[in-house]
Amino acid sequence: MKLALALLMIAAFAMADPYGSEFLQELESSIKGPELCTKGGLAGRQSRQSDEDWDDLNVTLNLEVMFDTQSIQGFVVHEGRVLVPTIDFIELDFHDDMIVTDVALNGSGAGWSHLNHKIIVTASPQLSQDQEFVLQIEFEGSPPNLGWGSFEWYEHEGVMSVATLSEPENARGWWPCKDVPNDKFTADVSYRVPSEFSAPGNGLLQAVVDHGDGSSTWHWHESYPISTYLISMTVSNFLHYTDHYVNAEGDSIPIENYVWPEVWDGAQEDLSITPEAFSLMESLFGEYPFKEEKYGHAIFQWPGAMEHTTMTSYGWYLVGGSHYFDRILVHELAHSWFGNYVTLQDWENVWLNEGPAKYSEALWFEHRDGPTGLRYYMESIDTDFEGPVYNNPDLFGNEVYRKGAWVLHMLRGMLQDDGLFFEALRNYLSLHPYGNAHTTDFQAELEAYLNMDLEQYFQQWVYGVERPNYEWGWTVEEDHLIIRVDQVQIDTGLFEMPLHFRAYSASDSMEFRVDNQEWHEAYAIPLNGFLIEELALDPDLWLLKHETEVPYDPTSAEGPPAYPTAISGNYPNPFNPSTRVAFTLAERGHVRLTVHDAAGRRVATIVDGILNAGPQDLGFDARDHAGRKLSSGIYLIQLEVNSERLTHRILLLK
Numbered sequence: 001m002k003l004a005l006a007l008l009m010i011a012a013f014a015m016a017d018p019y020g021s022e023f024l025q026e027l028e029s030s031i032k033g034p035e036l037c038t039k040g041g042l043a044g045r046q047s048r049q050s051d052e053d054w055d056d057l058n059v060t061l062n063l064e065v066m067f068d069t070q071s072i073q074g075f076v077v078h079e080g081r082v083l084v085p086t087i088d089f090i091e092l093d094f095h096d097d098m099i100v101t102d103v104a105l106n107g108s109g110a111g112w113s114h115l116n117h118k119i120i121v122t123a124s125p126q127l128s129q130d131q132e133f134v135l136q137i138e139f140e141g142s143p144p145n146l147g148w149g150s151f152e153w154y155e156h157e158g159v160m161s162v163a164t165l166s167e168p169e170n171a172r173g174w175w176p177c178k179d180v181p182n183d184k185f186t187a188d189v190s191y192r193v194p195s196e197f198s199a200p201g202n203g204l205l206q207a208v209v210d211h212g213d214g215s216s217t218w219h220w221h222e223s224y225p226i227s228t229y230l231i232s233m234t235v236s237n238f239l240h241y242t243d244h245y246v247n248a249e250g251d252s253i254p255i256e257n258y259v260w261p262e263v264w265d266g267a268q269e270d271l272s273i274t275p276e277a278f279s280l281m282e283s284l285f286g287e288y289p290f291k292e293e294k295y296g297h298a299i300f301q302w303p304g305a306m307e308h309t310t311m312t313s314y315g316w317y318l319v320g321g322s323h324y325f326d327r328i329l330v331h332e333l334a335h336s337w338f339g340n341y342v343t344l345q346d347w348e349n350v351w352l353n354e355g356p357a358k359y360s361e362a363l364w365f366e367h368r369d370g371p372t373g374l375r376y377y378m379e380s381i382d383t384d385f386e387g388p389v390y391n392n393p394d395l396f397g398n399e400v401y402r403k404g405a406w407v408l409h410m411l412r413g414m415l416q417d418d419g420l421f422f423e424a425l426r427n428y429l430s431l432h433p434y435g436n437a438h439t440t441d442f443q444a445e446l447e448a449y450l451n452m453d454l455e456q457y458f459q460q461w462v463y464g465v466e467r468p469n470y471e472w473g474w475t476v477e478e479d480h481l482i483i484r485v486d487q488v489q490i491d492t493g494l495f496e497m498p499l500h501f502r503a504y505s506a507s508d509s510m511e512f513r514v515d516n517q518e519w520h521e522a523y524a525i526p527l528n529g530f531l532i533e534e535l536a537l538d539p540d541l542w543l544l545k546h547e548t549e550v551p552y553d554p555t556s557a558e559g560p561p562a563y564p565t566a567i568s569g570n571y572p573n574p575f576n577p578s579t580r581v582a583f584t585l586a587e588r589g590h591v592r593l594t595v596h597d598a599a600g601r602r603v604a605t606i607v608d609g610i611l612n613a614g615p616q617d618l619g620f621d622a623r624d625h626a627g628r629k630l631s632s633g634i635y636l637i638q639l640e641v642n643s644e645r646l647t648h649r650i651l652l653l654k
Contacts, residue, residue, distance in 0.1 A: 184225035256296035266321030307335030334360035355404020391572030413542030473552035493615030
């Protein structure tokens with residue numbers, strides 16, 4: 001009854017709200033909510049030197065799922081290669097609630113410890129550079145649910161099932177792994193489950209072996225490099241059917257769908273758009289990166305979804321048969337390019353996954369409803385953004401998703417050339433095939449392809465906070481349109497952006513753009529007899545902003561708005577190897593910005609000189625006065641201006 005009622009509610013809202021702007025508008029918070037970063041005490045794992053000591057080449061994961069005890073047992077084999085001159089140990093992540101029963105290195109028993117959610121295996125003798133090794137770990141236990149559905153036993157219609165969701169760092173809860181996104185490997189994964197159940201997985205199905213004892217093993221092979229967080233297990237009483245997408249070359253890509261019986265009809269309806277979504281994504285982003293394998297959906301207990309490579313876990317809540325959540329299907333499919341093909345370098349860069357996937361939702365509405373659909377959807381995801389897109393404190397917050405989408409949308413608007421914009425995205429993807437990327441890569445590769453300097457753009461929109469607030473007015477003088485634009489925001493700095501205006505007469509319209517690069521600017525536009533009656537700023541919504549039309553006043557105040565003297569913060573924080581310190585000054589004066597260690601000793605000076613009033617943004621490269629790299633730890637930024645002295649804590653983590 002609860003399921004039927006929920007699906008009826010979704011259908012009702014779908015009819016009233018086709019862009020999803022009123023019902024479950026924060027769905028991405030359900031998909032990947034901030035609570036996942038706080039439960040279990042494990043998320044936020046910092047990179048370790050040992051992560052860089054070796055490369056994981058292939059993983060073989062073999063698990064038996066035991067529903068009667070809600071536990072698993074099995075083994076994992078890591079085939080690796082040494083990247084440094086020598087290593088004495090191999091370090092993996094594995095939750096302390098789980099039990100390690102045996103460890104072998106290159107076929108022989110090895111010394112090991114399992115503490116603080118880590119397995120450390122002694123390499124004796126040492127392993128040398130370029131040497132390949134085989135590490136096998138046998139384990140068992142009842143995996144902890146670290147929050148946010150990381151490993152969950154659940155029931156639907158009285159049927160006990162299990163599903164995993166390891167993003168960002170919860171794979172360690174159910175198998176020993178290097179729980180970082182930037183070491184990608186091929187994988188063989190086998191799940192032994194009750195014979196009446198299915199166990200869809202990543203890659204291509206190799207075999208389903210019936211053991212004759214009421215259990216079967218589902219064996220999958222992922223031949224494309226995959227990150228730890230993208231491996232998944234879903235086990236239930238699925239019904240299965242196959243759809244197909246046929247690309248422009250005539251190649252047929254199977255779409256394997258595993259569906260609960262009770263949502264069969266709704267799922268067949270809602271998942272039916274997958275071939276159309278495929279066609280759109282390929283036209284924009286290029287060939288499907290996993291075309292030699294498959295794509296598919298496995299229904300699970302969440303209201304959201306997760307883009308496990310070639311087999312998206314898709315919440316039962318999304319398949320009510322109304323097509324209300326088509327945008328989520330498109331979002332997860334888009335991750336095949338942004339996230340699964342080109343994967344974030346580390347979690348500070350998660351917007352490189354989520355921003356393009358979120359913008360793909362907008363592109364879907366544009367595909368379906370034209371420019372009106374694009375505009376309405378971008379308007380629906382305009383939120384009170386505060387923080388940066390890169391390294392936002394809320395790992396899966398609105399800045400990462402929605403502002404990340406706006407970063408792409410505004411760049412597209414600046415270019416005014418859709419062909420060039422999508423070519424640039426395809427070029428970025430092509431430079432990191434089945435690899436990883438950082439925001440700095442994305443910026444540099446866009447700049448090179450577009451032949452543009454995007455430093456100011458990225459500082460404003462990716463690393464910066466807030467948005468411009470325009471007050472503007474206009475008048476007509478001697479067949480010229482005179483426009484006055486003032487930026488009046490006091491919560492961030494000056495924005496340099498082109499502004500698009502549309503002027504209307506009684507029967508026609510004219511359009512033009514101006515470059516806005518100062519706090520206060522005036523523009524004179526020849527009208528050539530055009531009788532203007534109305535003027536609109538950014539009528540098609542290509543710019544994230546606040547704006548107010550005010551009576552034209554040629555005498556409005558010059559100079560930046562008033563600011564307090566304050567340290568706004570530093571981004572990123574924690575940081576490694578560098579950060580940027582943001583602060584504001586109430587007036588021009590002598591400024592001393594210094595860095596002190598935990599004992600209060602000054603270790604570096606960022607600036608010691610005269611600065612103008614207004615917002616400031618200065619870099620710190622974590623080096624002391626002598627140019628030596630600082631060690632990990634807590635440091636204090638101290639701002640001295642005239643008689644004021646302010647401090648701010650920063651954290652360097654290596």
